[in-house]
Amino acid sequence: MTRAFAYVRNTWRALTSMGTALVLLFLLALAAIPGALWPQRNVNPSTVGRYIADNPRVGPWLDRLQVFDVFSSVWFTSIYVLLFVSLIGCLTPRVIEHARSVRAAPVRSPRKLTRLPKHRVVTAAGDPQALADAVAANLRGWRTITRRSSEGVEIAAEKGYLREAGNLVFHFSLIGLLVAVAAGKLFGYEGNVIVIANGGPGFCSASPAAFDAFRPGTTVDGTALYPICLRVNNFDAEFLPTGQAASFSADIVYQAGDDLVNDTWKSYRLKVNEPLRVGGNRVYLLGHGYAPTFTVTFPDGQTRSHTVQWQPEDLQTLLSSGAMRFDPPAGSYPDPDERRKNQIAIEGLLAPTEQRDGRLLSSAFPAPNDPAVAIDIYKGDTGLDSGRPQSIFALDKRMIEQGRLTRMARVNLRLGEQTRLEDGAVVRFDAVSDFVSLQVSHDPAQIWVLVFATTMMAGLLVSLIIRRRRIWVKIRTDNDTGALTVEMGGLARTDNAGWGDEFDRLVTRLLPPAPELAQRHPLKTTGQRR
Numbered sequence: 001m002t003r004a005f006a007y008v009r010n011t012w013r014a015l016t017s018m019g020t021a022l023v024l025l026f027l028l029a030l031a032a033i034p035g036a037l038w039p040q041r042n043v044n045p046s047t048v049g050r051y052i053a054d055n056p057r058v059g060p061w062l063d064r065l066q067v068f069d070v071f072s073s074v075w076f077t078s079i080y081v082l083l084f085v086s087l088i089g090c091l092t093p094r095v096i097e098h099a100r101s102v103r104a105a106p107v108r109s110p111r112k113l114t115r116l117p118k119h120r121v122v123t124a125a126g127d128p129q130a131l132a133d134a135v136a137a138n139l140r141g142w143r144t145i146t147r148r149s150s151e152g153v154e155i156a157a158e159k160g161y162l163r164e165a166g167n168l169v170f171h172f173s174l175i176g177l178l179v180a181v182a183a184g185k186l187f188g189y190e191g192n193v194i195v196i197a198n199g200g201p202g203f204c205s206a207s208p209a210a211f212d213a214f215r216p217g218t219t220v221d222g223t224a225l226y227p228i229c230l231r232v233n234n235f236d237a238e239f240l241p242t243g244q245a246a247s248f249s250a251d252i253v254y255q256a257g258d259d260l261v262n263d264t265w266k267s268y269r270l271k272v273n274e275p276l277r278v279g280g281n282r283v284y285l286l287g288h289g290y291a292p293t294f295t296v297t298f299p300d301g302q303t304r305s306h307t308v309q310w311q312p313e314d315l316q317t318l319l320s321s322g323a324m325r326f327d328p329p330a331g332s333y334p335d336p337d338e339r340r341k342n343q344i345a346i347e348g349l350l351a352p353t354e355q356r357d358g359r360l361l362s363s364a365f366p367a368p369n370d371p372a373v374a375i376d377i378y379k380g381d382t383g384l385d386s387g388r389p390q391s392i393f394a395l396d397k398r399m400i401e402q403g404r405l406t407r408m409a410r411v412n413l414r415l416g417e418q419t420r421l422e423d424g425a426v427v428r429f430d431a432v433s434d435f436v437s438l439q440v441s442h443d444p445a446q447i448w449v450l451v452f453a454t455t456m457m458a459g460l461l462v463s464l465i466i467r468r469r470r471i472w473v474k475i476r477t478d479n480d481t482g483a484l485t486v487e488m489g490g491l492a493r494t495d496n497a498g499w500g501d502e503f504d505r506l507v508t509r510l511l512p513p514a515p516e517l518a519q520r521h522p523l524k525t526t527g528q529r530r
Contacts, residue, residue: 015082016089024083031079035070038062042069042190042215046311072185080178087175091168098164105145106156109472113489117496118503124484124512128153128475131484135473135510142471152476159469163494166462173456180448188443189216189225194309195232196291197250197434202231205281205440226279226442230254235288235434243316243366248272250285250436270436280444286437290320290352292373293431296344299424302329309435310350311393317363322393323347325382343382344425345405347395348375350432354414361412371432372414377421380405468493471506486511 014020039047048068052059066073113119124131132153136144142157191211195203208214208222216222230252238246249272253265256278268276276283291309298304310322326344333339354372355364361374381404383396390396399405409427411419418428443449474487488507492499 012089015086017086018090021083021086021090024079024086028076028079028083031076032070034067038067038070040068040070042072045192045213080182084175084178087171087178091171091175094164095168098161098168101164102161106143106158106470108147109154109156109474109489113472113474113487116489116491118490118499120488120503120507120511122486122511124486125482126484126512128477128484131486131512132473132475135475138510152474154475155473157471157473160466160493161468163463163466163468166459166466169459170456170463171459173452173459176452177449177456180445180452183445184217184443184449186218187220187445188441189214189220189222190442191215191440192286193438193440194435195230195438196307196309197232197235197436200232200307200433200435202229203438204229211440226256226281227260228254228256228278228281228283228440229260230276230283230438232434232436235436237288237367237434239365239367245366248285248288252276254278254283275441280442282441282443284439284441286439288434288436289318290350290368290371291433291435292322292350292371292429293433294324294326294346295428295430296326297426297428298328298332298342298344300332302332304329305430307431307433308392313349314363316366318352318366319363320350320352321348322350323391323395325384325395327382327384340381340385341379342423343380343384344427345378345380345382345395346375346427347378348373352432368432370414372412373429374412375410375427376407377409377411377419377427378405379408379421379423379425467495469499469502471503473510 039051041048051068052063055062062068066075070076110116132146132155135155136146136157139155139157142159143161144155144157147154147156191205191208192213193203193205193211204210204227205225206227207225208216214222231254232250232252234251236247236249236251240246250270251267252270253267254276255263255265258264259266270276270283270285272285275285289309289312291307293305293307295303295305304326306324306326308322308324310320312318312320324346326346328339328342333342349361351361351363351372351374352367353363353365353369355362361372378395378400381399383390383399388396395405400407408421409419413419413429415429415431418426420426469490470493471488471490476485476487477483478485488511490499490503490506
């Protein structure tokens with residue numbers, strides 16, 4: 001039992017030492033590096049899926065190691081919790097010790113001030129108590145105490161208590177920051193959604209089902225989301241001649257709170273890093289792309305039009321890929337089996353600014369200056385009513401391999417162009433619209449993150465500027481001559497940088513002026529002994 005207790009005690013002491021806290025802080029910073037090197041699922045799930053698909057050997061192993069979910073991984077959370085416990089256990093004794101030192105009087109002087117790194121002796125005339133009062137009065141900003149003894153008068157002074165206070169504020173603010181971030185993960189949520197601009201249907205955040213990707217906090221069940229409805233009226237993107245994006249912005253209208261009841265819409269100019277803040281939520285503009293519009297005219301003359309976002313394949317030119325599925329209108333094929341055999345599917349590439357490399361379509365520029373598509377058109381069962389989830393960016397290859405989807409044509413179309421299939425159906429490329437990728441983020445602890453980050457920097461600044469100093473002044477009367485011997489010694493309790501010049505200035509301010517000096521001993525440096 002005693003051995004077990006000793007083991008637990010030693011483990012606790014090791015965990016709560018400042019050295020262990022520093023190691024854990026370093027490990028936390030080291031553990032965050034994969035979050036910057038690899039795409040994170042909570043930011044862009046599609047990018048993570050594409051990375052795993054492009055790296056079939058390494059990708060699944062990285063996923064098992066939670067490299068794509070770094071900040072919610074078991075190993076990152078373990079370091080996080082250990083750092084929290086280590087800081088609490090390390091700082092609590094320091095707070096008690098600092099409180100005692102603040103209330104305690106400055107310590108008595110050493111018996112021999114000549115042993116201190118900084119030392120000065122002068123002689124003067126006058127009353128020792130009056131001189132002691134004058135010295136104490138000149139020690140503004142110092143904590144002083146005057147003691148009388150049979151040998152004379154002693155003044156002990158100390159300053160720089162705020163240094164340790166700033167150090168403690170810094171570390172407790174770090175703990176508060178860790179708690180605030182953890183609270184945000186517990187009670188916050190994030191959701192990503194794609195909204196088509198210029199007449200698109202918009203989006204409402206009342207339910208997790210409205211998001212394309214939803215990441216709730218541990219305690220969030222999705223039943224109490226703050227409702228926000230918005231539409232994107234217009235999207236503006238500026239590009240450099242090289243094709244690099246210069247700026248993104250979207251003109252949106254939104255409803256929240258009482259506006260939903262009153263059906264009142266408010267306008268806002270949404271920009272990158274300038275989110276819409278409403279109801280404790282932030283709506284960020286993450287990116288954009290293009291959504292083509294196709295119209296299919298079936299053999300009986302009825303039409304279907306769809307506008308669906310396509311996924312950018314090349315972020316420099318926004319060459320995009322995607323797919324669409326068209327179900328025949330009601331009444332075209334009364335028999336369900338016959339209707340499934342006459343569904344239309346489109347899959348291909350969209351180039352915002354057409355560029356031809358032989359017969360291959362590519363994009364020369366990310367702006368929609370000359371849109372064109374290269375598409376395969378299929379007919380058959382698209383799987384719309386199969387009950388299986390499908391990607392909106394690609395057709396189900398199993399349907400094609402099983403012969404349930406048959407390719408009817410492979411064509412290149414510009415805006416307004418169309419192609420006719422063998423059965424008389426017509427596929428027309430009508431338009432290209434912008435879409436924006438939005439993120440709705442709710443973090444109830446974000447204000448506390450700002451508060452603790454501010455106090456942490458303030459505490460660090462104080463701990464770097466303030467320096468701990470101690471000085472002692474002894475005033476004795478020579479019984480034979482009646483002259484006063486004034487001896488002064490100083491000690492830097494933290495760093496010695498600049499302490500020599502500071503001590504010289506103190507001597508000049510505290511001790512009698514030069515005409516009264518009968519003896520002056522040279523300023524001693526560290527390591528000298530008298």
